[in-house]
Amino acid sequence: MVKPGSVILNTAARMLMPLQLLFSIFLLLRGHDEPGGGFIAGLVAAGAFALYLFAFGVDATRAILRAVDPRDLIGTGLLLGVLSALPAWFVGEPILTAQWWPIDALGMKLSTPLIFDIGVYLAVLGAVTAMVMTLMEVDTDEG
Amino acid sequence: MVQLYIGLGFLLAAVAPLLHRWMGDRTNLLLVVYPALAALWLISQAPGVIAGNNLVFTADWVPSLGLSLTLMLDGLALMFALLISIVGAFVLLYAGGYLKGNPDMARFHAAFMAFMAAMFGLVLADGLVTLFVFWELTSITSYLLIGFNHQDEKSREAARQSLFVTVGGGLALMAGLVLLGIASGSWSLTDIRSLETDLREHALYTPMLLCLVVGAFTKSAQFPFHFWLPNAMAAPSPVSAYLHSATMVKAGIYLLARLQPDLGDTALWTALLSLGGGVTMLLGAFMAVRYTNIKKLLAYSTIMALGTLTMLLGIGSDEALIAFAVFLVAHSLYKGSLFMVAGILDHETGTQDIQAMGGLRAAMPVTAAAAMLAALSFAGLPPLLGFVGKEAMLKAVLKADAFPLLLAVLAFSAAFLTIAAAAIVALRPFLGTLKATPRTPHEAPLSMLLGPSVLALLSLLLGLFVPLTGPAFSAVVTAVAGAPVEVPLSLWHGVNLPLVLTMSSLLLGIGLYLCWDGVRARLATLTPVTHRGPQAWYYAILRAFVSLAEWQTRVLQNGYMRHYILVMLVTLAALLVNSILIRHAPGLSLAFDVRFHEVMVAATMMLGALAAPMLRSSLGAVVSVGVTGFSIALIFLLFSAPDLAITQLLVETLTVILLVLVLFRLPRFSHLSTRFERIRDGVVAAVVGGLLSLLVLIAWDVKQFTPISQYMIENSVSLAHGRNIVNVILVDYRALDTLGEMFVLSLAAIGVIAMLKLRVPPVRRSTGE
Numbered sequence: 001m002v003k004p005g006s007v008i009l010n011t012a013a014r015m016l017m018p019l020q021l022l023f024s025i026f027l028l029l030r031g032h033d034e035p036g037g038g039f040i041a042g043l044v045a046a047g048a049f050a051l052y053l054f055a056f057g058v059d060a061t062r063a064i065l066r067a068v069d070p071r072d073l074i075g076t077g078l079l080l081g082v083l084s085a086l087p088a089w090f091v092g093e094p095i096l097t098a099q100w101w102p103i104d105a106l107g108m109k110l111s112t113p114l115i116f117d118i119g120v121y122l123a124v125l126g127a128v129t130a131m132v133m134t135l136m137e138v139d140t141d142e143g
Numbered sequence: 144m145v146q147l148y149i150g151l152g153f154l155l156a157a158v159a160p161l162l163h164r165w166m167g168d169r170t171n172l173l174l175v176v177y178p179a180l181a182a183l184w185l186i187s188q189a190p191g192v193i194a195g196n197n198l199v200f201t202a203d204w205v206p207s208l209g210l211s212l213t214l215m216l217d218g219l220a221l222m223f224a225l226l227i228s229i230v231g232a233f234v235l236l237y238a239g240g241y242l243k244g245n246p247d248m249a250r251f252h253a254a255f256m257a258f259m260a261a262m263f264g265l266v267l268a269d270g271l272v273t274l275f276v277f278w279e280l281t282s283i284t285s286y287l288l289i290g291f292n293h294q295d296e297k298s299r300e301a302a303r304q305s306l307f308v309t310v311g312g313g314l315a316l317m318a319g320l321v322l323l324g325i326a327s328g329s330w331s332l333t334d335i336r337s338l339e340t341d342l343r344e345h346a347l348y349t350p351m352l353l354c355l356v357v358g359a360f361t362k363s364a365q366f367p368f369h370f371w372l373p374n375a376m377a378a379p380s381p382v383s384a385y386l387h388s389a390t391m392v393k394a395g396i397y398l399l400a401r402l403q404p405d406l407g408d409t410a411l412w413t414a415l416l417s418l419g420g421g422v423t424m425l426l427g428a429f430m431a432v433r434y435t436n437i438k439k440l441l442a443y444s445t446i447m448a449l450g451t452l453t454m455l456l457g458i459g460s461d462e463a464l465i466a467f468a469v470f471l472v473a474h475s476l477y478k479g480s481l482f483m484v485a486g487i488l489d490h491e492t493g494t495q496d497i498q499a500m501g502g503l504r505a506a507m508p509v510t511a512a513a514a515m516l517a518a519l520s521f522a523g524l525p526p527l528l529g530f531v532g533k534e535a536m537l538k539a540v541l542k543a544d545a546f547p548l549l550l551a552v553l554a555f556s557a558a559f560l561t562i563a564a565a566a567i568v569a570l571r572p573f574l575g576t577l578k579a580t581p582r583t584p585h586e587a588p589l590s591m592l593l594g595p596s597v598l599a600l601l602s603l604l605l606g607l608f609v610p611l612t613g614p615a616f617s618a619v620v621t622a623v624a625g626a627p628v629e630v631p632l633s634l635w636h637g638v639n640l641p642l643v644l645t646m647s648s649l650l651l652g653i654g655l656y657l658c659w660d661g662v663r664a665r666l667a668t669l670t671p672v673t674h675r676g677p678q679a680w681y682y683a684i685l686r687a688f689v690s691l692a693e694w695q696t697r698v699l700q701n702g703y704m705r706h707y708i709l710v711m712l713v714t715l716a717a718l719l720v721n722s723i724l725i726r727h728a729p730g731l732s733l734a735f736d737v738r739f740h741e742v743m744v745a746a747t748m749m750l751g752a753l754a755a756p757m758l759r760s761s762l763g764a765v766v767s768v769g770v771t772g773f774s775i776a777l778i779f780l781l782f783s784a785p786d787l788a789i790t791q792l793l794v795e796t797l798t799v800i801l802l803v804l805v806l807f808r809l810p811r812f813s814h815l816s817t818r819f820e821r822i823r824d825g826v827v828a829a830v831v832g833g834l835l836s837l838l839v840l841i842a843w844d845v846k847q848f849t850p851i852s853q854y855m856i857e858n859s860v861s862l863a864h865g866r867n868i869v870n871v872i873l874v875d876y877r878a879l880d881t882l883g884e885m886f887v888l889s890l891a892a893i894g895v896i897a898m899l900k901l902r903v904p905p906v907r908r909s910t911g912e
Contacts, residue, residue, distance in 0.1 A: 127891070
């Protein structure tokens with residue numbers, strides 16, 4: 001059903017996708033202080049892949065994803081979310097209590113909320129991309 | 144430590160398959176060490192408990208919630224734990240011989256060890272919740288053990304039946320325990336015991352007692368829930384010997400005995416237990432002599448014994464409780480022994496039918512001796528422990544406060560029927576001429592002989608030296624009565640009414656034994672009546688449940704999306720009407736400061752929503768829904784919520800993408816609904832929309848709790864190191880909610896993928912509509 005798109009769409013997708021992905025990571029990392037965060041960033045990244053899917057089809061998208069199956073991203077995201085709950089346990093606080101580990105050399109802080117947010121990002125990205133991809137695959141199967 | 148030992152039992156169950164791989168048949172001997180050590184430890188603790196020092200073991204679990212795993216060892220618990228460990232050790236040893244070479248031995252060991260550990264936990268538990276958890280664990284492991292021969296349809300059905308009945312009763316038990324916890328304000332049996340207030344006068348007493356009694360009656364196979372126990376004989380004989388005579392079926396009895404001091408001695412308690420128990424007692428004894436299958440016969444006589452125990456708890460006098468303790472121990476010993484004998488006969492001759500056996504005394508002298516010794520205790524003849532138990536029982540029944548005459552008649556009838564049953568089991572297979580059996584009979588191996596012989600000998604020794612056991616039984620009765628009770632026990636009480644009753648029941652019983660074949664033929668005419676018994680009710684209820692499930696699936700889950708939405712919206716509307724209009728007097732403040740551009744955005748939103756159901760093209764409908772969505776995003780932006788606005792925009796965009804992909808697969812819009820349905824749907828939509836608007840307006844005014852947004856704003860930077868409060872809420876303050884939502888999202892994605900990848904076979908699709 002969905003045929004590879006026009007020249008304009010193809011060119012735009014090729015240019016836009018890396019920018020969109022970069023932007024999503026930017027949103028993810030600044031999310032704690034400025035508008036953004038894992039959920040929004042995940043949606044932006046999923047939008048990037050959706051655009052690429054429309055332009056080049058499922059097989060080409062799988063090719064740029066290489067070994068990464070979007071469905072695995074869902075599981076990885078959930079795993080990160082659960083893992084980020086655990087460090088608090090080891091210092092004797094209720095689970096999910098945020099832990100902060102400042103890294104002075106880089107002038108930034110690593111924290112469990114960040115890990116958690118990355119988990120959200122991956123889960124959202126995986127879920128939406130997997131859904132869109134499966135929908136398109138069904139189309140090609142029956143088309 | 145005790146907690147760890149119970150845990151060790153479950154661990155052994157888990158590693159049983161591994162042990163089998165490493166050690167083969169020797170696993171059995173290793174596992175026997177577990178109950179044997181438990182028995183030794185219990186015996187070493189016995190003097191202290193008998194002296195009146197109850198042991199309490201506490202292990203904190205979640206201290207902040209006040210949760211702990213507390214175990215308590217008093218006289219009652221000690222008696223049960225000793226039976227579980229001693230009978231358990233011998234039955235396990237026996238199982239090693241009985242199931243030798245069975246490829247599923249590892250599975251048997253896993254379920255058996257888990258059952259044993261659960262049983263220890265059940266009788267030692269101090270917390271109501273702990274007790275319930277272990278109670279359910281025994282039901283589940285019992286299910287696995289009854290269905291051990293899972294290739295056999297009958298085994299599976301019997302296992303399922305016992306699970307439904309005991310777990311169904313378990314639900315009642317849970318309700319009863321919760322009521323008990325609410326009424327007493329405590330979840331610990333020790334605390335409930337030392338309560339100032341009298342639970343018998345509590346408003347919840349009647350429902351609580353009824354629930355608890357249903358739980359106990361299902362577990363302990365009391366009328367009308369008894370039918371699962373004879374069917375459970377589909378299990379291998381070691382399982383019958385252990386679970387369905389000595390231990391698990393006594394769990395219900397244990398619970399009632401445990402609650403006796405706090406809930407007993409009311410009119411309701413006495414009526415339920417003594418009548419229910421009495422009827423069960425006679426029914427079990429009567430049904431027993433109708434069967435020629437040795438295991439069925441023993442199962443029904445177990446029902447008789449359980450009924451007797453319940454009846455004695457119902458009578459509740461000191462004499463009755465003494466009889467209870469002695470009868471319980473006696474029954475566990477002789478019935479465990481007889482079930483193992485039945486297993487030996489089955490194993491060595493290849494049949495369970497008593498009529499097919501005869502003259503086996505020469506080939507199996509030890510088995511014959513053990514069977515006869517145990518049967519003497521079963522029949523209640525001196526000098527065995529069963530005699531002491533039965534004499535005490537008759538004495539208590541004759542002195543009962545309520546229904547003494549009725550109970551005496553029931554007890555006497557049960558007594559002579561039991562004597563006949565004992566004679567049938569112990570004499571028929573071994574006396575007379577040798578009959579040809581499917582297998583050539585020969586004596587069983589030592590591992591299988593040890594159990595029945597030792598248990599039968601214990602019956603004899605405890606009977607002969609019964610005066611010495613007084614202090615031990617006194618500890619048990621003290622725990623059940625809730626106050627110290629002296630237990631004077633002796634074999635010879637002189638010629639009194641109970642002895643006269645025993646002797647006359649002996650004559651009647653021997654008479655019945657001699658003309659058993661004729662009587663059984665007569666009783667066969669009763670078959671149509673017994674076929675309408677509780678078992679038939681069980682199947683009727685089961686069928687009714689299946690029909691109900693089918694009906695509600697047809698009505699509520701008929702596969703039409705529009706139908707689901709209608710049901711959900713109508714339910715929502717009903718709930719909203721209830722809470723807004725009826726329970727909450729609405730106070731509306733409509734003084735809003737509305738700007739012109741806000742009105743315009745809202746109008747666009749409404750136009751989009753109105754256009755969507757009216758447009759004839761699907762693409763148009765998608766676009767108009769999108770208009771509504773983007774207008775909402777605009778509103779978020781106007782009220783300075785950039786995160787929400789971005790999210791809304793992205794979600795809208797992706798929704799449109801998904802819809803476009805789906806739309807091509809949908810049929811063209813067409814009129815499927817009638818005019819009436821469309822009007823109905825319109826009304827429902829308008830009502831729900833109106834109610835939700837009203838809810839929002841009311842919510843603006845309702846402030847039941849102090850808002851926590853101020854706290855979140857103040858601590859966002861200092862505690863959570865973040866200036867974007869929305870994000871801080873998502874990943875820190877309310878991270879658990881977000882984690883839950885992540886799981887929901889993932890499950891939804893998996894569901895979508897599974898549905899899309901599912902290829903329904905064309906045959907089913909054509910019959911579906």
